[in-house]
Amino acid sequence: MNLLSVSHLCVNFHIKKQELVALIDISFTLNRGERIAIVGESGAGKSILGFSIVNLIGKPGYIKSGSIKLENKELSTMNLRQLQEVRGKRIAMIFQDPMMTLNPVITIGDQLVETIRSHTNISYKDARSIAIEKLHHVQIASPEKRFDQYPHELSGGMRQRVIIASVLLLNPDIIIADEPTTALDVTIQAEILQLLLAICRDNGVALILISHDLGVVSKVAERTLVMYAGHIVEEGPTLEIINDPQHPYTQGLLNALPQMTLPGQRLNQIQGSMPSLAERPSGCAFHPRCPYATQKCRQEQPRFIYSGVSSVACFLVEDMLNECAEHDQEAM
Structure with missing residues (x-):
């Protein structure tokens, strides 16, 4: 049984009598101890x-x-009391900015102890011991x-470590990390990522890493979902997606990495x-930015097809696979 199963998820926003679609037919699974990444530009729908x-x-x-099922429990229809048994205890979340998560007028320790005691009946002394551990x-x-210190007395990297400690307090099955290294310098980013990776490996915790950076993802995730405008456009093993990207959008994300250009050259975008x-x-949402777009791309939404070990929603890839299949059939 999958630890987490998301099937045909659609999320809308009702604004000024308009129905705005944020997520469209999202489906994926997560196994116990597995590490996956959700990648895309700002506005792709990752955080939603x-x-x-x-x-x-x-x-x-x-x-x-x-x-949205956690094992056999449907999360999307749970009431607040039921969700409180899941949030933190089964699924914990690390947000982008630790200063938005930590209360600036309460000490680090009191915030950690409050988290523990809100879900358990242990004493302050025992909760303090767990928090320090x-x-x-x-x-x-x-x-x-x-x-005994306050959040402002700690560096950005230290505050993010405190947030990671807080999500470990109740031994969750899944950690969702939403851009956990965005505000940190490169050296601290690497340390935080290695820490997350070690924690997941050592404790059998599943990880959903949300990021815009395929370079970051390559160091942590086993499997990657590429999102664009509320759709998943490509999914597969991370190394396969990085070494052989199928969707033009994924190719664009990879080409935009700083290491893909020579020193002194303009970055690709x-x-x-x-x-x-x-x-x-209409049609494929990426078609206005795609160098390979055809009239079909402008009118129709591509379906998911298998290309090697990855899945991709792209008419270009579909046409290439069909041509290869026809060529192979003729050769026989």
Whole structure:
């Protein structure tokens, strides 16, 4: 049985009598201990998908249809009390900015202890011991000292380690990490990613890493989902997607990485920008930015097809596979 199953998920926003579609027919699974990544530019729907999994989509957004199951439990229809048994205990979330997560006027220790005691009946003393143990686990020096400090007294990397410690307090099955290294410098980014990877490996925790950077993803995730304008456009093993990207959008993301250009050259970029929810194009949503777009791309939505070990929604790839199949048949 899959630990997490998302099937045909659709999320809408009802704004000024308009129905704006944010996620369209999203389906994927996550096994216990597996590490997957959700990749795409800002506005692709990555964070909305992460919030949807733990049913944190607030009005005017709502889950229109589809299923989100944690083992055999449907999350999308749970009430608040039922969700409180899942959030933190079964599925924990790391947000982009730790200063938005940590309360600036409460000490680190009191925030960690409050998290533990809100889900258990243990004493303050025992909760304090667990909190200090988790701070030590995420390689925070002098955890007893940090326990009594306020968030502003810690560096950005240290605050992110505190957030990781907080999600470990209740031993969750799944961690959703939404751009966990965005505000950190490159050296600290690498440390945080290695820490997350080690924690997941050592504890058998499944990870959903949300990122715009395929370079970051390549170091952590076993499998990658590429999102564009609310759709998954490509899915497969991370190394396969990086070494042999099928969808033109995935190719564009890879070519835009700084290491893909020589020193002194302009960085590559995908022409145009992500469409807004109110201006979603017809057919394949990527066609206005795609150098290979045809009339069919402008009119029809491509279906998922298998290309090697990956799945991709692209008419170009579909046509190439059909041509190869016809050639092979003629050769026989």
